[in-house]
Amino acid sequence: MPISVAVAGASGYAGGELLRLLAAHPEFEVNVVTAHQNAGQPLSAVHPHLRSLRDLVLQPTDPAILAEADVVFLALPHGASGAVTARLPEDVLVIDCGADHRLTDPAAWDAFYGGDYHGAWNYGLPELLLDGGATKQRENLVGATRIAVPGCNVTAITLGLAPGIAAGVIEPNDLVAVLAVGTSGAGKSLRADLLFSEQSGSAGAYAVGGVHRHTPEIVQNLQAAGGAGVTISFTPVLIPMSRGILATSTARLAPGVSATDVREAWEAAYAGETFVQLLPEGSFPRSGDTTGANTALIGLTVDENAGRVVVVSAIDNLVKGTAGAAIQSANLALGLPEATGLPQNGVAP
Numbered sequence: 001m002p003i004s005v006a007v008a009g010a011s012g013y014a015g016g017e018l019l020r021l022l023a024a025h026p027e028f029e030v031n032v033v034t035a036h037q038n039a040g041q042p043l044s045a046v047h048p049h050l051r052s053l054r055d056l057v058l059q060p061t062d063p064a065i066l067a068e069a070d071v072v073f074l075a076l077p078h079g080a081s082g083a084v085t086a087r088l089p090e091d092v093l094v095i096d097c098g099a100d101h102r103l104t105d106p107a108a109w110d111a112f113y114g115g116d117y118h119g120a121w122n123y124g125l126p127e128l129l130l131d132g133g134a135t136k137q138r139e140n141l142v143g144a145t146r147i148a149v150p151g152c153n154v155t156a157i158t159l160g161l162a163p164g165i166a167a168g169v170i171e172p173n174d175l176v177a178v179l180a181v182g183t184s185g186a187g188k189s190l191r192a193d194l195l196f197s198e199q200s201g202s203a204g205a206y207a208v209g210g211v212h213r214h215t216p217e218i219v220q221n222l223q224a225a226g227g228a229g230v231t232i233s234f235t236p237v238l239i240p241m242s243r244g245i246l247a248t249s250t251a252r253l254a255p256g257v258s259a260t261d262v263r264e265a266w267e268a269a270y271a272g273e274t275f276v277q278l279l280p281e282g283s284f285p286r287s288g289d290t291t292g293a294n295t296a297l298i299g300l301t302v303d304e305n306a307g308r309v310v311v312v313s314a315i316d317n318l319v320k321g322t323a324g325a326a327i328q329s330a331n332l333a334l335g336l337p338e339a340t341g342l343p344q345n346g347v348a349p
């Protein structure tokens with residue numbers, strides 16, 4: 001018997017990517033898709049690329065409709081999922097791609113989001129190192145019934161820096177990250193600043209100066225990895241590409257640490273991981289190397305003059321940054337092999 005799945009927010013970018021991956025998953029069957037303004041439309045009207053699901057019709061995002069499924073994926077705007085999740089039965093596995101259940105600190109929620117705080121859920125980043133690398137987050141996901149998927153910028157930076165924090169080879173209090181990000185990260189809703197004529201041929205920083213709402217989530221993750229007193233200055237730069245994130249993160253070397261120690265820390269962190277891969281010294285990923293894949297690629301070196309570690313991490317924001325992480329976490333929660341239905345290979349060019 002296939003596992004019955006519902007996707008809320010199915011007309012958006014994250015919802016569409018969930019559906020593309022779920023349609024290729026051998027254990028899941030998508031039976032319910034919901035939307036807001038597009039409710040009543042055939043799915044094929046908003047996602048003409050999803051041919052195998054063309055007979056589905058978008059329904060209103062009503063918890064009673066979603067509760068018909070065994071597994072519910074939510075891809076709703078921030079603040080919209082809390083009210084829905086409160087009305088879903090305990091025995092339904094719920095995976096929220098929004099921010100509503102990511103933060104453990106209500107004060108951080110108030111400061112960066114505002115509105116009702118709905119509490120933190122199990123965090124959907126299986127490869128996240130915990131407690132100095134003693135364990136990883138995947139162990140907490142087995143059997144979970146409520147999972148909060150990370151923000152995409154958060155995933156790129158966390159996977160890049162956590163090994164150095166966990167191993168104590170970088171200083172946690174002087175982290176800097178600058179990210180080139182694609183426009184699909186902003187969602188599908190109409191915004192004048194995202195028009196083709198505004199974006200094409202130009203790059204611009206946004207949420208500059210420690211105000212991006214992903215900041216407390218990154219700090220939360222790196223503290224969980226073992227860093228005390230984590231501070232990070234993080235600046236996203238919107239560039240003219242539809243998908244992808246390329247994060248360049250740097251950190252001061254801890255005293256007495258060599259370049260060999262650094263590489264060994266990252267190698268140990270990701271040895272055996274299917275979806276997080278460290279590239280050889282001298283190789284750095286391009287965001288396009290991960291397009292369509294649930295893969296994070298990491299390039300690493302030490303800038304000896306500056307005394308800093310430089311980590312370049314690439315993900316597809318809609319796959320490892322959202323929909324892929326959601327399905328990887330669902331696989332773990334349900335006791336399925338973690339990589340089931342998830343592509344390691346991307347598309348190129």
Ligand SMILES: NC(=O)C1=CN([C@@H]2O[C@H](COP(=O)(O)OP(=O)(O)OC[C@H]3O[C@@H](n4cnc5c(N)ncnc54)[C@H](OP(=O)(O)O)[C@@H]3O)[C@@H](O)[C@H]2O)C=CC1
Pocket residue numbers: 008009010011012013014015034035036037038039061074075076077078080097098099150151152184185186187188189317318321322
């Ligand atoms: N895009 C990305 O790269 C990433 C997104 N996420 C998260 O995933 C979630 C969805 O993002 P994304 O797909 O980009 O956004 P989109 O704007 O593309 O899609 C939003 C979806 O939510 C529906 N919706 C809008 N308003 C409401 C409402 N009030 N109640 C119920 N449904 C509503 C929309 O329906 P309709 O179109 O019919 O109005 C649409 O299906 C967000 O929480 C986002 O932060 C997380 C990581 C990365």
Ligand SMILES: CC(=O)N[C@@H](CCC(=O)OP(=O)(O)O)C(=O)O
Pocket residue numbers: 097098099150151152153154181182183184185186187214236238
């Ligand atoms: C281009 C752009 O606007 N990108 C978004 C990324 C959104 C994301 O990663 O996810 P959540 O919204 O779920 O946190 C941003 O920087 O806020």
